[in-house]
Amino acid sequence: AQSVTQLGSHVSVSEGALVLLRCNYSSSVPPYLFWYVQYPNQGLQLLLKYTSAATLVKGINGFEAEFKKSETSFHLTKPSAHMSDAAEYFCAVSGNNRKLIWGLGTSLAVNP
Amino acid sequence: GAGVSQSPRYKVAKRGQDVALRCDPISGHVSLFWYQQALGQGPEFLTYFQNEAQLDKSGLPSDRFFAERPEGSVSTLKIQRTQQEDSAVYLCASSDMTGSYNEQFFGPGTRLTVL
Numbered sequence: 677a678q679s680v681t682q683l684g685s686h687v688s689v690s691e692g693a694l695v696l697l698r699c700n701y702s703s704s705v706p707p708y709l710f711w712y713v714q715y716p717n718q719g720l721q722l723l724l725k726y727t728s729a730a731t732l733v734k735g736i737n738g739f740e741a742e743f744k745k746s747e748t749s750f751h752l753t754k755p756s757a758h759m760s761d762a763a764e765y766f767c768a769v770s771g772n773n774r775k776l777i778w779g780l781g782t783s784l785a786v787n788p
Numbered sequence: 789g790a791g792v793s794q795s796p797r798y799k800v801a802k803r804g805q806d807v808a809l810r811c812d813p814i815s816g817h818v819s820l821f822w823y824q825q826a827l828g829q830g831p832e833f834l835t836y837f838q839n840e841a842q843l844d845k846s847g848l849p850s851d852r853f854f855a856e857r858p859e860g861s862v863s864t865l866k867i868q869r870t871q872q873e874d875s876a877v878y879l880c881a882s883s884d885m886t887g888s889y890n891e892q893f894f895g896p897g898t899r900l901t902v903l
Contacts, residue, residue, distance in 0.1 A: 708889040719896045720831075720879070722892075774819065778830030
């Protein structure tokens with residue numbers, strides 16, 4: 677069985693500040709991990725994914741995430757927040773059955 | 789190129805009505821997924837197709853939910869005798885491969901409101 681926990685349903689940062697969105701997973705098989713972003717009235721868009729090739733994964737829009745097996749974590753970071761980063765962020769895990777298991781999401785607000 | 793499209797974007801149904809939600813995946817994509825996203829929640833898996841074969845329907849909440857993809861392209865999610873708890877956004881995603889590590893491309897969703 678697989679599951680994802682996103683700590684913090686709402687995160688607020690100042691423009692230019694570090695963004696840290698937390699994701700912990702549980703999986704009985706080696707996981708594939710994903711971060712998606714959802715803007716209002718738009719479909720989910722892939723930010724980045726971990727597929728065991730490298731533990732530090734770089735994605736679009738300056739985001740990156742590090743897979744830490746010992747901590748069962750896959751936290752999303754961005755060094756400097758931009759106003760356009762305000763959105764809902766979802767962490768998801770997939771095993772060997774193709775379907776994605778999702779966290780509840782974290783709403784990111786960026787203050788000027 | 790064109791992404792995943794879904795129609796209608798919004799649907800209001802009276803309790804007890806049947807509804808049909810359509811998904812047009814990216815052309816040539818083998819895999820197609822349906823998810824249900826309740827307000828304030830993450831998406832929940834409903835069902836998965838590989839071409840026209842429905843390989844996993846473990847997430848369908850009841851026998852009122854039915855999905856098909858007869859020609860391996862367009863898919864329809866049908867909900868019979870809708871209930872208020874069916875109100876949600878229904879998301880369709882497609883992927884060009886069958887591996888669990890492959891990116892799923894999402895449509896904008898259909899927001900279903902059952903009165």
